[in-house]
Amino acid sequence: MATVSSVHDRLALLWASLALLILLATGFIGFLMRLNQAGILSLDAKLWYTLLTFHGQANAVIFFIASLMLSRALLSKHMDLNSRISVLSTALILLGVVGVAISILLGRMSMAWYFLYPLPFYEASSGYLMMWIVSVLILGIGILILALDILRASIGKYSFEGSMAWGYIVGSAAKEVPPIVVISAVGSILTVISIASGAVLLTAFLLQNLGVIGSFDALGAKNLTFMFGHTLVNTALVFAIASIYESMPSYSGRPWKTALPVALAWNIVLLAVIFAMFHHVYMDFVQPRATQFLGHIFSYVAAIPALTVTALGVFSHVGGHRLSGKSFHMIPAFILAGVLMWIVGGAAAVIDATIPANFLFHNTTWVPAHFHTYYGYGVVVIVIAITWHLLRDRGFEIPRSIWLLILALITIGWTLHIASFYVGGLESVPRRYANYLALPGDLQSIGGSLAMLSALGAIIYAIGYIPLLYLTLSSTYKALRG
Amino acid sequence: MELREWLFILWALLAIGALVIAYIALVRTGRDPAQVFRFRRILLVALLIGLSAGFVASIPAYPYSEFREEPKVYVKVEGVRFAWIMNTTDIPANKPVAFLVTSRDVNHALGIYTSDGRLIAQVQAMPGYVNKLVVTLKPGKYYIACLEYCGIAHHIMVATFEVR
Numbered sequence: 001m002a003t004v005s006s007v008h009d010r011l012a013l014l015w016a017s018l019a020l021l022i023l024l025a026t027g028f029i030g031f032l033m034r035l036n037q038a039g040i041l042s043l044d045a046k047l048w049y050t051l052l053t054f055h056g057q058a059n060a061v062i063f064f065i066a067s068l069m070l071s072r073a074l075l076s077k078h079m080d081l082n083s084r085i086s087v088l089s090t091a092l093i094l095l096g097v098v099g100v101a102i103s104i105l106l107g108r109m110s111m112a113w114y115f116l117y118p119l120p121f122y123e124a125s126s127g128y129l130m131m132w133i134v135s136v137l138i139l140g141i142g143i144l145i146l147a148l149d150i151l152r153a154s155i156g157k158y159s160f161e162g163s164m165a166w167g168y169i170v171g172s173a174a175k176e177v178p179p180i181v182v183i184s185a186v187g188s189i190l191t192v193i194s195i196a197s198g199a200v201l202l203t204a205f206l207l208q209n210l211g212v213i214g215s216f217d218a219l220g221a222k223n224l225t226f227m228f229g230h231t232l233v234n235t236a237l238v239f240a241i242a243s244i245y246e247s248m249p250s251y252s253g254r255p256w257k258t259a260l261p262v263a264l265a266w267n268i269v270l271l272a273v274i275f276a277m278f279h280h281v282y283m284d285f286v287q288p289r290a291t292q293f294l295g296h297i298f299s300y301v302a303a304i305p306a307l308t309v310t311a312l313g314v315f316s317h318v319g320g321h322r323l324s325g326k327s328f329h330m331i332p333a334f335i336l337a338g339v340l341m342w343i344v345g346g347a348a349a350v351i352d353a354t355i356p357a358n359f360l361f362h363n364t365t366w367v368p369a370h371f372h373t374y375y376g377y378g379v380v381v382i383v384i385a386i387t388w389h390l391l392r393d394r395g396f397e398i399p400r401s402i403w404l405l406i407l408a409l410i411t412i413g414w415t416l417h418i419a420s421f422y423v424g425g426l427e428s429v430p431r432r433y434a435n436y437l438a439l440p441g442d443l444q445s446i447g448g449s450l451a452m453l454s455a456l457g458a459i460i461y462a463i464g465y466i467p468l469l470y471l472t473l474s475s476t477y478k479a480l481r482g
Numbered sequence: 483m484e485l486r487e488w489l490f491i492l493w494a495l496l497a498i499g500a501l502v503i504a505y506i507a508l509v510r511t512g513r514d515p516a517q518v519f520r521f522r523r524i525l526l527v528a529l530l531i532g533l534s535a536g537f538v539a540s541i542p543a544y545p546y547s548e549f550r551e552e553p554k555v556y557v558k559v560e561g562v563r564f565a566w567i568m569n570t571t572d573i574p575a576n577k578p579v580a581f582l583v584t585s586r587d588v589n590h591a592l593g594i595y596t597s598d599g600r601l602i603a604q605v606q607a608m609p610g611y612v613n614k615l616v617v618t619l620k621p622g623k624y625y626i627a628c629l630e631y632c633g634i635a636h637h638i639m640v641a642t643f644e645v646r
Contacts, residue, residue: 045634112631118609119588122563123633218589218609254515261522283591283606285546285613292546300533307500308525312511312518315504319512340504347496351489354536356543360486360601363591363629426490428601430593430629433637440625440640441599 007083009390010480011090012066012073016387017476019066020469022058023380027465029055031458037435037451048434049110049123056113057100060229061139063379064236065093068146068187070386071239074246075184079153085145092142099135103128112432114229117205117221126209133206140195140202147191154185165263179258179266183242186270190235193274198228219284226280233375234273237342240382241310244335247389248313251332252320256313265305272302279353283362292355299353306346314339330403331392334385337411338378345373348422363432365450366425369418377414387472396475402467409464416457420450484600485543545603550616553580559626561590561607564635566626571643575621580614583607590639591629597622604629619645 029051035041036048043051072081103109107128111120120129154163158177163185167173201224207213249256278295281287314335321332348370352361361367388398398406429436429447436447503525511517542549554577558569562585573579583592583605590607594617605615607630628639 045637049631049634049636110634116589116630119631119633122588215609219611222589222608283604284608284611285605285615286608286611289546289548292544296537296540300537303533304526304529307529308522311500311504312507312522312525315507316511316515316518319508319510320515321512322508323512336504336508340501343500343504344497347500348493350496350533351493354489354540356485356540356545357489359545359604360489362604363593364601422490422493426486428486428595428599430601430627430637432631434634435637438638438640439599439627440595440597443595443599446599 006073006076007086008069008073008076008081011086012069013387013390013476013480015069015090016066016383017473019062019383020380020387020472022062024466024469026055026058027458027462031455031462034451034455034458037433038448038455039435040452040455043434045434046108046110049112049432050104050108052432053110053112054101054104057104058097059376060113060233060236061097061100063375063383064232064239065143066383067236067239067243067379068143068191070383070390071180071184071187071242071246072146072150073390074243074386075150075180078178078181079157081153082149085149089142089146092138092145096135096137096139096142099131100139103132103135107131114225116225117201117218118215120205121208129205129209133202133209137199137202137206140198143191144195147188147195150184150188151192154181154188164267165258166267168258168260168263169267173258177258179245179256179262180242182258182263182266183238183245186266187235187238187242189270190231190238190273194228194231194235197224197231200224201228219281219286222281222284223287226277227274230277230280231273233371234276236379237374238269238273240338240379240386243386243389244310244314244339244382247331247386248317248321248335250389251324251329252317253324254317254320256317261309262313265309268301268305272298272305274298276302276353279358282355282358296353296355300350303346303350307343311339311343327400330398330400330407331385331389333403333407334381334388337407338381338385341381341414342374342378345370345375345378348373360428361425363430364425365421365429365431368431369421369425372414372418372421377410377418381410384468384472387476391472391475391479394479396479398468398471402471406464406468410461410468413457413459413461413464417454417461418457420454420457424450545605545615547580547614547616551578551618553578553616555579557581559583559592559607560586561592561628561632561639562586563588563633564628564639566592566628566639566641568641568643573619573643573645575619575645578616578618580616581605583613583615584611585609588632589630590632593627593629594619595625595627597625601629606630621645 036043109124111123165182275294275298278291279299318332318336351357427446436444559581560567585607594603603617605613626641
């Protein structure tokens with residue numbers, strides 16, 4: 001077994017392992033929250049909403065970082081990424097993550113993952129709020145320097161136009177640009193936009209908390225919140241997909257090169273992710289109408305490159321792998337499963353991004369249904385696949401019968417888990433309710449039964465996930481230790 | 483069948499359709515990568531037609547007041563942690579009613595539920611802004627449940643009103 005020597009590879013494996021380990025804790029927290037909704041536990045409401053806040057913020061951030069670090073490891077084969085930046089940012093991100101965790105859990109900050117202004121000023125003490133703001137800013141700087149480092153290296157080698165593959169669009173591409181370079185450039189620009197929006201917002205939070213300014217505009221704050229949060233979670237997917245483009249050729253035996261469709265697709269994705277964020281403010285009727293239309297149109301536009309270029313490309317490469325004569329490998333199987341769930345969640349997102357549908361589904365459990373599909377399963381399973389892609393280069397593999405069983409268990413378990421959220425949306429069950437006792441009609445019993453189904457699905461998922469986590473952590477440990 | 487159920491079926495069809503396309507693409511394009519281009523063209527045309535049709539068809543159903551009838555009655559609603567303050571709880575049936583919704587503190591959302599637990603309309607309640615929601619309601623008892631997380635008693639921020 002070969003040891004991992006590259007700093008980028010080592011950090012990617014460390015962060016992916018940490019994310020998968022944290023998922024065990026945040027998943028268990030989600031399980032407890034569902035048991036409470038089912039009426040089996042009766043947690044204090046303050047604790048329930050604090051756990052909700054931790055569950056959301058931890059998962060959103062940690063899988064973004066895992067996804068970014070894995071793509072940097074693969075990207076470092078094409079460009080000269082700065083190792084010192086990677087180490088420095090890891091230190092900053094760790095500091096930030098610990099600060100966020102301590103402030104939420106000890107400070108009992110029950111403000112939900114997107115901390116909608118001015119809620120944190122009601123649901124957190126001034127001291128813990130200060131600690132949380134500073135921690136998120138440190139975390140943000142850690143993430144920002146990674147994205148800027150990618151842009152620096154990419155522009156240095158390929159120029160800005162080259163990194164964006166504009167030459168392929170206008171028919172003058174002089175130098176070949178691998179898809180991972182283009183996708184990572186798009187992901188890095190989105191990261192900069194996300195972090196900048198978050199920084200402006202949190203600076204206003206900081207100034208109000210210090211008493212320098214009074215209250216500020218709630219609608220403007222809401223727009224900044226989603227420019228930050230929506231962009232961040234979508235960018236986690238962008239970096240995960242960048243790694244897919246880079247790794248699939250090893251299994252299909254076919255190159256996956258940048259051509260007009262890939263170039264066009266990822267330039268469209270850049271715009272679509274930015275403008276689709278307005279679908280989060282459809283129910284703010286005072287929001288300028290033009291932005292609602294933009295949100296609707298770009299949410300639909302986002303589906304086109306996703307299906308016609310990325311998903312179709314993955315299917316083709318998996319097909320190529322299937323016909324290569326070798327037995328089906330774990331990594332294309334996991335990538336295929338992740339992409340399929342991304343499509344299922346994406347279809348649910350397209351429905352929810354349709355304004356009259358949003359009028360019925362917004363803030364029902366339809367919303368967690370779709371992001372638990374594309375993020376909770378899609379991104380997580382792709383992160384697992386890319387982690388094993390790195391481990392496989394060092395000779396680590398999971399026997400076929402074991403990974404097949406694991407994939408079956410996590411897929412069946414997660415399907416039950418998310419089905420409970422989708423049916424809940426159909427039945428008008430609101431999201432983010434500690435319990436359903438005050439709701440009219442049959443919503444109490446429907447909500448409770450669906451929470452039970454969800455918890456059952458989570459148990460089946462865990463039966464597959466825990467051995468997978470053990471195998472991943474033990475192999476990573478051996479790979480890093482040598 | 484309600485719009486909500488049609489949307490659920492549409493989602494299920496989209497998801498199943500995507501899985502079928504995935505299977506066909508996997509088998510066909512796996513054997514012959516050139517098939518990707520043919521597939522892409524078909525998918526692109528289908529998506530452009532489907533999404534454009536969905537977009538155009540949905541516009542008349544937009545919930546914003548300019549797409550609704552002129553209201554005859556106005557009801558002021560204010561969200562405050564963790565209650566709803568309404569200037570009247572007696573609302574006329576079968577007439578367009580404008581709910582003028584705001585908040586005294588944090589973001590809330592006014593979710594109007596029928597007595598059998600169906601969500602029929604919603605709008606955000608935001609400090610500093612008044613959102614106008616126009617709906618025409620049948621006679622009966624209705625519930626308002628908060629649909630934007632607003633703090634530790636969010637799940638019991640429920641009120642009722644009568645439509646006669």
